[in-house]
Amino acid sequence: MPIPPHIALFLICLFFAPTSTTSLNSDALSLLALKAAIDSDPTGVLDPWSDSDSHPTPCRWPGVVCAHDRVTQLYLPNKALTGYLPSELGLLHSLKRLSLPHNNFSKVIPSSLFNATRLVVLDLSHNSLSGPIPTEIGSLKSLRHLDLSNNFLNATLPRYLSDLTGLVGTLNLSHNFFSGGVPESLGRLPVTVSLDLQSNNLTGKIPQVGFNLELEDLLRASADVVGKSRSGIVYKVVAVARGSCPGTVVAVRRLSEGDATWRLKEFESEVEAISRVHHPNIVPLRAYYYANDEKLLITDFIRNGSLHTALHGHGGPSNALPTLSWAVRLKIAQGAARGLMYIHDFSGRKYVHGNLKSTKILLDDDLHPYISGFGFTGLGLSTSKLAPKGQSIVTSSGYSKVGVWCNNYLAPEVRIVGGKLTQKCDVYSFGIVLLELLTGGLGEKDGTVLESFVRKAFREEQALCEIIDPALLPEAYAKKQVIAAFHIALNCTELEPEMRPRMRTVSESLDRIRIHY
Numbered sequence: 001m002p003i004p005p006h007i008a009l010f011l012i013c014l015f016f017a018p019t020s021t022t023s024l025n026s027d028a029l030s031l032l033a034l035k036a037a038i039d040s041d042p043t044g045v046l047d048p049w050s051d052s053d054s055h056p057t058p059c060r061w062p063g064v065v066c067a068h069d070r071v072t073q074l075y076l077p078n079k080a081l082t083g084y085l086p087s088e089l090g091l092l093h094s095l096k097r098l099s100l101p102h103n104n105f106s107k108v109i110p111s112s113l114f115n116a117t118r119l120v121v122l123d124l125s126h127n128s129l130s131g132p133i134p135t136e137i138g139s140l141k142s143l144r145h146l147d148l149s150n151n152f153l154n155a156t157l158p159r160y161l162s163d164l165t166g167l168v169g170t171l172n173l174s175h176n177f178f179s180g181g182v183p184e185s186l187g188r189l190p191v192t193v194s195l196d197l198q199s200n201n202l203t204g205k206i207p208q209v210g211f212n213l214e215l216e217d218l219l220r221a222s223a224d225v226v227g228k229s230r231s232g233i234v235y236k237v238v239a240v241a242r243g244s245c246p247g248t249v250v251a252v253r254r255l256s257e258g259d260a261t262w263r264l265k266e267f268e269s270e271v272e273a274i275s276r277v278h279h280p281n282i283v284p285l286r287a288y289y290y291a292n293d294e295k296l297l298i299t300d301f302i303r304n305g306s307l308h309t310a311l312h313g314h315g316g317p318s319n320a321l322p323t324l325s326w327a328v329r330l331k332i333a334q335g336a337a338r339g340l341m342y343i344h345d346f347s348g349r350k351y352v353h354g355n356l357k358s359t360k361i362l363l364d365d366d367l368h369p370y371i372s373g374f375g376f377t378g379l380g381l382s383t384s385k386l387a388p389k390g391q392s393i394v395t396s397s398g399y400s401k402v403g404v405w406c407n408n409y410l411a412p413e414v415r416i417v418g419g420k421l422t423q424k425c426d427v428y429s430f431g432i433v434l435l436e437l438l439t440g441g442l443g444e445k446d447g448t449v450l451e452s453f454v455r456k457a458f459r460e461e462q463a464l465c466e467i468i469d470p471a472l473l474p475e476a477y478a479k480k481q482v483i484a485a486f487h488i489a490l491n492c493t494e495l496e497p498e499m500r501p502r503m504r505t506v507s508e509s510l511d512r513i514r515i516h517y
Contacts, residue, residue, distance in 0.1 A: 024051060026091060027071040028058040033088035040082035040104075065514055070094035075511060077123075078102040078504075085129075090115035097121040101147070104128055109153075111136045119143055121280050125172065126150040138163035145169040145280040149176070149196065156180035157202070167193045168300075170278045175199040194284045226251065226305075227359075236301055250286065253297040264290055271297070274375035277346065281339030283362060283372040302362035302370055307332060307433070310363060311440060323471045326478045328367050329437045330513065333485065335369040336361050337507040340430055343374055344423045344503050354421045356429040357409040358436055409433070413497060424497035427506065431492025438486055440469030451493040454486065481513050 024032075028051075035049045049061050059066035065073035071092050081103040089098070090112035098116070101123050108131035109124070119140050125147045132155035133148070143164050154177040161171070162185035171193050179201040186195065227234035232255040267290055275285045289296035304310070310324055324332070343351050353360075353374050362370045411428035414421055432450060435441065441450045457467045465473055468482060488509050494500050501509075 023056050025057050025069065027066075027069075027094075028056070030088040030091045031058050031061065031064065031071070031074075033086045034083075037086045038081055038083035040080070042080050045076060045079050045081075059514075062512070065097075065511075067094070073097040073099075075099045076103070080104065082106075085110055085113060085124075087112040089113050092116050093118065095119060096142075099123040100127070102126040106130065108132075109134055109148075114139050117141070120166075121145045123147045123280075124151070128152055130154065132156075133158050133161075135160055137161070140164060140166075142166050147172040147278070149174045151176055154178060157183055157186075157197075159183040159185045162186055162188045164189075169280055169284065170194050170196075172196040172278055173200070178202055194278050194286075196278065249301045251283075251299045251301040253299070255295040255297065267295065270375065273351075277343060277374060279339055279342040279346075281335045281369055281371060282342065282374060283370045299372070300370075302364050302372070304363040304365060304367070306359045307361040307363060307369065307437075308358035310367075311358065311436065324367075324437075326472050326475045326482065329472075330481065330485065330510070332361065332363070332367065332369045333434055333437055334507070334510045336371060336433065337430065337503065337510050339369070339371040340426060341503040341507045343371070344426070350423060352421050352423055353426050353429075355409075356426055356433065358433050361433065411497065412495060422497065423503065424500050427492050427500045427503055428497075430503070430506065431489045431500075434485065434489040434492065438468055438472075438482065438489065440471065451490075455490055455493075458486065458490065484513050485510070 031049060032051060035046050038046060041047070045062050049058065057066060057069045058064050058071060059069060063074060063076040063079075064071055065075065072094050073096060074089075074092070075097065077099055078101070081100070083105060084107040085100075085105055087110040089095075090110065093116060095116045096118055097120060099121060102125075104127060105124065106128040109129055111134035114134060114136040117139055120142050122140070122143060123145070126149070128151065129148070130152040133153060135158060137158070138160035141164075143166050146164065146167065147170055149172040153173070157173070157178050157180065162183070164171075167189060171189065174196045175198070177200065178197075181204040182197065182202050189195065225233060226236050232253050235252045235254065236249060237252045238249055267288075271285065271288050278284060283299050283302060285297060285299055287298040289298075340353060340356065343353055351374075353371065355373055356371070360371060360373045362372050364370065409429040409432045411425040413419055414425050435450050435454055439450065439454065441453070454467060464479060464483065467486075472478070472482065488506060491499075491501055492506060
């Protein structure tokens with residue numbers, strides 16, 4: 001019996017109708033392969049990752065950031081995910097940041113992962129990965145930060161790590177099971193790379209990665225002053241070339257005269273605490289110089305100056321920057337939040353920054369943010385155990401007293417003699433910086449005035465155009481994102497410290513803005 005034409009046509013259409021899975025783009029399918037490789041997801045963070053999603057891209061999924069409908073960041077730290085890394089992750093050809101620390105990924109790192117050659121940040125630390133580092137990692141010419149610490153990786157250190165010519169920040173392979181000698185080729189890494197190989201089974205000497213810097217070089221470069229504060233003067237200095245390594249531009253902080261009470265052992269202890277901080281959003285300490293009459297701290301030189309200058313001008317290299325778009329401001333806020341969160345969480349000592357403001361957030365050529373000044377203020381203000389009682393103290397220690405100085409980003413509870421700096425004070429300061437990004441107002445003039453102005457405007461339901469930086473008015477598409485960011489900033493600047501969120505919550509809330517709005 002022949003099938004009637006209309007029924008036959010219906011069956012053909014039904015047979016060839018696209019399923020919801022095939023409507024997803026290739027990046028979404030690669031992420032679904034990751035979800036399929038997960039055995040346990042106790043927080044349910046991947047529940048919204050679904051092939052039944054009506055949207056063809058994964059750009060609204062938790063932990064995913066996109067540009068032009070392609071995945072550029074995958075950020076899922078501290079989610080207690082158990083599983084393995086599938087080879088399909090290497091098909092994310094626009095991926096620039098893969099950050100999966102503090103989970104329980106096991107098995108080997110697939111060599112195909114490094115087909116994602118645009119990677120800039122790769123952080124797989126604090127997992128259970130094993131086996132060698134695949135040789136294909138040498139193809140990541142754009143990689144700037146690599147952290148594979150605290151895993152079960154083994155075999156010898158690959159010589160091709162020196163092929164990672166783009167590295168400028170972290171190369172952390174500590175707390176693994178690597179054995180054998182340390183390749184001499186690692187000595188060819190740029191001097192700005194912070195190399196950490198501790199707690200392995202390695203033999204031999206670590207090749208010198210460094211530069212020669214004489215005190216006379218600093219004196220000759222004294223005309224290149226790039227910053228001044230109570231803790232000292234910051235100079236731009238070109239380090240002397242060593243062998244085949246070219247001269248490198250660094251920032252040298254010459255600590256103020258008040259630091260004379262520091263004894264060498266105390267100074268080294270404080271500097272050691274600062275140098276343990278390795279994060280893509282924190283300016284790393286590279287070296288120091290100690291003498292009774294001279295103390296220097298050497299860090300990377302970040303070319304585009306501070307966020308303050310980018311927003312308000314007032315001279316400096318970032319005067320040439322165009323007006324910061326909302327997308328760039330959100331990126332800066334997210335990066336700074338991650339850096340401050342790391343300062344708070346990386347040690348059980350509950351470190352604080354203590355002096356966060358827009359002048360302490362530096363921007364590189366890609367407008368990637370770096371927090372500067374962690375621990376430096378205390379070193380420059382005579383803040384040793386020998387300092388007089390009541391002296392101003394801002395250190396990298398858990399919390400400290402503030403006496404004779406303050407800045408207008410400080411939380412209200414520490415604007416009094418004897419007030420204690422805590423992590424919640426840092427949260428307040430970050431909130432003022434976020435309000436500065438949103439309104440274009442000057443947090444340094446008086447952070448409490450800026451906070452009160454915004455809080456009053458929201459209470460009275462004023463129009464958003466009366467609150468935000470006029471430069472953001474053309475970006476109407478971002479209205480919901482901007483409002484969400486305002487609410488985060490107001491939570492950070494609550495009068496009562498216990499009402500303020502932890503920086504981890506702040507960071508996660510900012511990361512969700514792109515996903516949910």
